[in-house]
Amino acid sequence: MQFNKVAILGAGLLGSSLALAMKRHRLAKNIVLWTRRSEIIAQLHSKQIGDSATTDIQEAVTSAQLVIFSTPIGIMPTLAQTCLPYVTLDTLITDVGSVKASVVETLEKIFDSHALFVGSHPMAGSDKTGFEHATETLFDDAACFITPTQKTSPTAQQKITEFWTILGCRIKILLPDHHDQLVAAISHLPHLLASLLVNTVTSHHTADALEWVGGGFRDGTRVALGSPNMWNEILSQNRNAILKAIQNFRHHLDQTEHLLQQNQSLEKSLEEAANARKQIMRK
Numbered sequence: 001m002q003f004n005k006v007a008i009l010g011a012g013l014l015g016s017s018l019a020l021a022m023k024r025h026r027l028a029k030n031i032v033l034w035t036r037r038s039e040i041i042a043q044l045h046s047k048q049i050g051d052s053a054t055t056d057i058q059e060a061v062t063s064a065q066l067v068i069f070s071t072p073i074g075i076m077p078t079l080a081q082t083c084l085p086y087v088t089l090d091t092l093i094t095d096v097g098s099v100k101a102s103v104v105e106t107l108e109k110i111f112d113s114h115a116l117f118v119g120s121h122p123m124a125g126s127d128k129t130g131f132e133h134a135t136e137t138l139f140d141d142a143a144c145f146i147t148p149t150q151k152t153s154p155t156a157q158q159k160i161t162e163f164w165t166i167l168g169c170r171i172k173i174l175l176p177d178h179h180d181q182l183v184a185a186i187s188h189l190p191h192l193l194a195s196l197l198v199n200t201v202t203s204h205h206t207a208d209a210l211e212w213v214g215g216g217f218r219d220g221t222r223v224a225l226g227s228p229n230m231w232n233e234i235l236s237q238n239r240n241a242i243l244k245a246i247q248n249f250r251h252h253l254d255q256t257e258h259l260l261q262q263n264q265s266l267e268k269s270l271e272e273a274a275n276a277r278k279q280i281m282r283k
Contacts (some may be wrong), residue, residue: 001162003028007064009079011035011044011053012125014096015070016134019050020210024136028172034060034202036173040131049131049132061086066163069095073103080110091115094160096122098183099237100147100176119147119176122169123187127225144169145183147176184241189249191231192242194224245246 006028008015019031033050034057035041044053054060061067061083070077078093087093091117097103104119111117126133126143144164148157161171174182198221201209235242259266 001027001159002168003065005030005032006058006068007032007034007062008050008068008070009034009057009060009083010070010072011037011040011049011131012070013129013131013133014122014124015068015134016044016049016131017124017138018068018070018096020136021053021135021139023050025166027163027166028066032060032064044131047131047134057082058086063103065090065092067091067093069093069097069107072233073097073099073237076103077106077110080107084110084114087111087115089113089115092153092156092159093117094120094163096120098123098125098187098234100145100183102237104147104149104176108149112151116153118152118156118160119227120160120164121145121147121179121183122164122167123183124169125226129227129230132134139164140168142169144171145179146171146173147179148173149167149176180238180241181244184238184245185248188235188238188242189245191223191226192235192246193249194221194228195231198224199220 006022008018008031011033015033019033022028022031030052033044033052033053035044035053035055038055041053041055044050056081064087067083069079071079076097093107093111094117095103095107097119098121100119100121104117106123107117107119122139122144124138124144128139146157146161146164161173163278165171196212197217200218201213256266256269259269
């Protein structure tokens with residue numbers, strides 16, 4: 001697989017890492033990064049992230065065989081509309097958004113009869129943001145969800161699956177709604193809980209409490225460093241699935257509270273969690 005031209009819309013951590021990873025695997029002859037920030041173009045060039053960078057969407061998308069949306073979810077619909085005059089029926093389009101139902105529904109409608117859209121979500125983010133932290137190995141062994149619908153072209157789905165596989169991802173095919181429910185539990189709720197844990201400590205203890213935390217607290221709350229603006233958008237877009245995940249978590253929290261109130265052992269619950277966690281380490 002090699003594309004003559006690929007347009008990556010968004011030059012943040014994921015978009016820039018995509019450019020580096022694609023170069024590493026020789027997936028494209030020409031990689032163009034589109035960015036809203038003209039002031040970073042020179043820096044992208046100096047770091048050799050992509051073959052070129054531009055703020056002109058026409059320049060980026062025209063003649064591209066593959067277009068990847070790597071922007072915040074909220075601007076994807078407007079950006080997609082802007083791209084319409086420059087894509088063809090053969091243009092392959094995907095995204096890296098961590099919410100799929102709303103994104104897939106919207107972009108699928110926009111590109112219907114204009115291009116081939118397939119939703120995808122590589123779980124390869126970091127608590128760090130920006131092209132400065134981009135790395136060509138970001139997608140190595142990362143989980144990547146492909147989220148087709150009944151309207152998805154089987155050939156396009158196969159190409160997108162092959163694309164992420166070459167970049168080193170482990171692939172899982174899910175319907176957009178099922179994706180959002182799963183990711184709410186394994187990604188979005190953990191981020192929210194990490195933030196709430198930090199806020200609990202800072203609001204109920206002395207101002208210097210965080211100076212004394214150990215490795216467990218640091219590891220468990222690392223994701224709270226993520227961009228507040230980006231995560232607010234994600235939590236809002238996946239609101240219903242996250243509310244369900246919160247209800248499930250509250251059930252377990254209530255059970256734990258009851259056991260403590262009755263002075264009963266938590267060992268069984270802790271053992272189940274430890275054994276389940278060990279399974280992650282084996283994968």
